[in-house]
Amino acid sequence: MGKLALVAKITHVPSMYLSELDGPRKGCRQAAIDGHHEIGKRCRELGVDTIIVFDTHWLVNAGYHINCAPHWEGTYTSGELPHFISNMPYDLNGNPELGNLLAKVCNEQGVEALAHDSTTLAPEYGTLVPMRYMNQDNHFKVISVSALCTVHYLNDSARLGWAMRKAIEEQYDGTVAILASGSLSHRFAQNGQAPDFSDKVWSPFLETLDHEVVRMWENAEWEKFCGMLPEYAIKGHGEGMMHDTAMMLGALGWSEYDGKAEVLTPYFGSSGTGQINCVFPVTPQTGNAVPAPQASKQAELAYGESRV
Helix, strand or coil: CCCCEEEEEEEEHHHHHHHCCCCCCCCCCHHHHHHHHHHHHHHCCCCCCEEEEEEEEEEEEECCCEEEECEEEEEEEEEEECCCCCCEEEEEECHHHHHHHHHHHHHHHCEEEECCCCCCCCCCCHHHHHHHHHHHCCCCEEEEEEEEEECHHHHHHHHHHHHHHHHHHHHCEEEEEEEEECCCECCCCCCCCCCHCCCCCCCHHHHHHHHHHHHHHHHHHHHHHHHHHHHHHHHEEEEHHHHHHHHHHHHHHHHHHHCEEEEEEEEEECCCCEEEEECCCCCCCCCCCCCCHHHHHHHHHHHHHHCC
C-alpha cells in the first residue's frame, strides 16, 4: 500500500541555528543546512507526506515511544546547550494515524512501543532542528521516535526499524521518509576546550574510525558494519548508543542491505563530535537478516524459568 521513499542519516548540531544568527558563527554550518534543504527537496519530489525522525535527543528509560500528536507549537531552548539554541520557534503537524499504526506493528513484531497522540510532550531538538530546514512551510507531517535508549538492545532497535517499514509498506496509504538524527562519534570537547574544537573532532582515533565507517557505507559493506555496530557504538562514543543507526539499518534490511550511501554534506567536526548528512537508497528487502527482538526473548526466558 504505502511506500518508504527516502532514508537518511543526518546531523542536528545546534550550531546550525547559530549559523543563522548574526555573530561570530554566522554561516558556519551552511553546508549542513544545505544538506537538509536538499533532503527536504528530494522528499517533496518523491511525494513524501510524513517524515519519521529517530531522535537521539529524546531520552527514554523503558520502552520505545512515538510522539505523534496532531500539532506542536512553541519556543524551544536547549537544556543542554542554551547558549546555542535559545528561543527557537517551532510549529509542526503530526500524524496520529500513522504513529498508532507504527506502534501496533512494532508490538506485533515483539518490540514494546507506545504511541502518544494526546500529549503535551514536545519534540526534542534532534527533530526540531532538521524540520526547521526541511519543513518550514509544514509541507510534511512529522513523527518523532525516541532514540536515546538507555537500557535497550540494539537488536530491538533494528527490529523496530523493520517493523515500521512493514507498517508503512503493508498498511499505510501514503509515502514516508525516515531520518536517523544523530552523529557518528559523539565525544564532546572537554569543558573549557569547546571553542578550540568548534570545527574539530575530539581525537584522531575517533575521526579515523568515523571516516572508515563512512567508507564502508559508501561501499555497501553492511554485513561488516552491522557486525561491528555494538562495539562502534561504545568505543566510538556513538550518539544515543547508535540506536538511531540501528533503527535506520533495520528499516533498510540490516546486513542484507545492498545500497550505497550518497554523502550530501561531507563529514565535519563540531564541538568534538563527528557529523554528516547522507542518503541511503531504499531497495527491496526480505527482512530475513534483521535481528529478532532480544528483549522479548529475554522476557520469554524469564517467564519460562518462573514456571519451572
